Every structure is written in C-alpha cells, then in structure tokens.
Amino acid sequence: MSTPAARPTTSPTVLALDVGGTDIKAAVVGEHGMVVRTTVPTRTADREPLDSVLLAAHRLWESVPAGYHVTGLGIATPGIVDDEDGVVRGAENLGWREVPLRSLLEEELGVPVGIGHDVRAGGLAEWRLGAGRGAGDHAFVAVGTGIAASVVLHGAVYAGGGWAGEVGHGGRTTGEPCACGGRGCIETYASAAGIARRYTARTGVHVPGAREVLERAQAGDVVAADVWAHGVDGLGELVAGLVRTLGLRLVVVGGGLVRAGDALLDPLDAAVRRYLTVHPVPELRPAGLGSDAGTYGAALLGWGASGRGTLTDLVVPV
Numbered sequence: 001m002s003t004p005a006a007r008p009t010t011s012p013t014v015l016a017l018d019v020g021g022t023d024i025k026a027a028v029v030g031e032h033g034m035v036v037r038t039t040v041p042t043r044t045a046d047r048e049p050l051d052s053v054l055l056a057a058h059r060l061w062e063s064v065p066a067g068y069h070v071t072g073l074g075i076a077t078p079g080i081v082d083d084e085d086g087v088v089r090g091a092e093n094l095g096w097r098e099v100p101l102r103s104l105l106e107e108e109l110g111v112p113v114g115i116g117h118d119v120r121a122g123g124l125a126e127w128r129l130g131a132g133r134g135a136g137d138h139a140f141v142a143v144g145t146g147i148a149a150s151v152v153l154h155g156a157v158y159a160g161g162g163w164a165g166e167v168g169h170g171g172r173t174t175g176e177p178c179a180c181g182g183r184g185c186i187e188t189y190a191s192a193a194g195i196a197r198r199y200t201a202r203t204g205v206h207v208p209g210a211r212e213v214l215e216r217a218q219a220g221d222v223v224a225a226d227v228w229a230h231g232v233d234g235l236g237e238l239v240a241g242l243v244r245t246l247g248l249r250l251v252v253v254g255g256g257l258v259r260a261g262d263a264l265l266d267p268l269d270a271a272v273r274r275y276l277t278v279h280p281v282p283e284l285r286p287a288g289l290g291s292d293a294g295t296y297g298a299a300l301l302g303w304g305a306s307g308r309g310t311l312t313d314l315v316v317p318v
C-alpha cells in the first residue's frame with residue numbers, strides 16, 4: 001500500500017530592498033520578521049546603482065533558507081517615485097530618470113514587485129509595525145541627511161503622484177543656496193547634514209554630524225546652541241504647517257536626528273507650539289523602527305504586491 005507523498009510546505013517570504021545613497025539595505029522578510037539581512041554598497045568604482053539593486057536582489061534570493069519560498073519583492077528608493085506606475089521619475093543621487101524599476105525587477109526575477117519612496121515606505125512601516133501602529137491620520141517626518149514626510153490619510157499613505165511629503169525643498173526665496181537650486185530650503189539648516197554644515201560655516205570647526213553640534217551646545221557653545229535652536233525652530237514651523245493643513249493630532253519623528261531623544265523632542269514641541277494658535281498641539285512621538293523602517297516598509301510593499309495583503313503581525317525587534 002502506498003502512502004501519498006508528503007507535500008513540501010514552505011513559508012512565504014519577500015525580498016526587501018531599501019536603496020540609500022551609500023548602501024542598499026537588503027533583507028529576506030518572512031511572516032514573523034527578518035530571516036536574512038545583508039548590505040550592498042549602492043555604487044562602486046565598477047558598479048552603477050541599478051546593477052547594485054540587481055546584485056542585492058539575486059544575492060538575497062540565493063540566501064533564502066530551506067523551508068522558505070519567495071512570493072514577491074519590495075523596494076524603497078529616494079527621489080520622486082510614482083508608486084502606482086512603478087517608475088522612479090528622478091533620483092538625483094542615483095543618477096536615475098524615468099527608470100521603470102518595477103517592470104525591470106519583475107522581468108529579472110519573475111515575482112510581483114512593489115515599489116515606493118523611501119520615506120513613505122518608512123512611514124508605512126512605522127504606521128503598521130512601529131510608533132504609529134493603530135493610529136488614524138498622522139504624519140511621519142524623517143530628519144536625516146535630508147528632510148521628508150509621509151502622510152497617512154483615510155487609512156492609506158498618500159503619495160500625490162510622488163510629490164506628497166517632499167517638504168525639504170522650496171518654500172523660501174532667500175537664504176543659503178541649496179543643492180536643489182533654491183535658497184533657504186529647510187534642508188539647508190534643519191537637516192542633520194545642514195546643522196553640521198552651518199556650524200562649520202560659522203566657526204570653521206569641522207564636525208562630523210548634528211550630534212556633535214548638540215553635544216557642543218549642551219557643553220555651553222553658544223554658536224552650537226544657536227545653530228541647533230534655529231534648526232529645531234524650522235522643524236517646528238514645518239510640523240505646524242502639516243498640522244495647519246491637515247489637522248493632524250500625531251506626528252511620528254524619525255530619521256537620524258531623532259536619536260537625540262528629548263534633546264530634540266522637547267524643544268521641537270515648544271517650537272511647534274510657537275507656530276500654532278487655534279490648532280490643537282499634536283503629540284510628537286519618536287519613531288520605533290530606527291534605521292530599519294525603510295527595509296520593513298519595502299517588505300510591506302512586497303507583501304502587498306504579492307497579493308497577500310497587509311502584514312500587521314510581524315514580530316519586530318524593538
């Protein structure tokens with residue numbers, strides 16, 4: 001008498017890629033969290049960013065452990081990203097213009113691909129898995145090398161054709177020249193990079209980042225204190241603008257600058273209050289996923305593309 005052959009049962013996973021200017025963070029993400037993770041330099045002497053994306057995807061695929069199978073891929077990139085068409089309209093630091101990333105990857109790998117903007121993906125992850133879990137309408141503001149926001153409205157991350165949340169540039173006509181061609185953009189003085197650069201410009205002292213400016217301010221350096229306060233004031237004006245436009249009651253603050261903790265959030269709360277009169281002051285909440293937010297966001301995009309809907313029970317190490 002023969003017994004039916006045992007059907008192999010494997011668990012679904014997605015490949016998740018978070019493309020940054022320096023590194024691509026890559027992970028195989030299963031239903032209960034990351035299974036494998038690795039990093040690939042975005043650009044080397046003999047490799048362009050698109051080739052690095054393909055390399056990272058193939059390397060991940062080959063690293064999927066026994067007992068798992070790949071159902072999709074999610075990728076988060078900087079720039080102007082049209083999530084619906086699956087096209088990166090432009091990403092200056094990657095040298096991309098009108099790159100049909102979704103169809104390229106689907107042809108290469110043969111699985112469904114979801115693509116999205118890195119900060120919107122990070123906001124998606126914070127909403128589903130991190131500090132914004134369970135929240136209604138709210139914003140995620142990421143302050144790192146640049147500044148961008150992701151807005152959750154009516155139960156979805158609002159993309160605006162790729163333009164929503166691109167708050168780092170524009171809005172001023174005077175001030176320090178910005179890489180975008182404008183002047184006085186908030187990124188020039190309130191991003192982590194901008195705070196460090198402004199301190200160096202005023203003192204001639206090179207500092208590696210905003211953290212050192214904060215440390216100097218806390219040690220009594222009046223220029224450092226002024227540069228820090230000016231940056232935080234700008235962020236307060238920015239958050240207040242989101243609240244004034246959208247009536248948000250919660251703003252999750254992420255990106256590298258939030259590692260300063262209360263040294264950022266306390267004066268930021270005061271700054272937001274300065275720029276609001278009739279509106280309720282929103283709760284400011286530090287992000288929960290740190291530098292993994294983009295990778296988890298990419299994984300969620302991959303799960304969505306694979307038709308498995310949303311994933312809300314990932315076990316995320318905190």
Ligand SMILES: [Zn+2]
Pocket residue numbers: 168169170178179180181182183185187
């Ligand atoms: Zn600018």
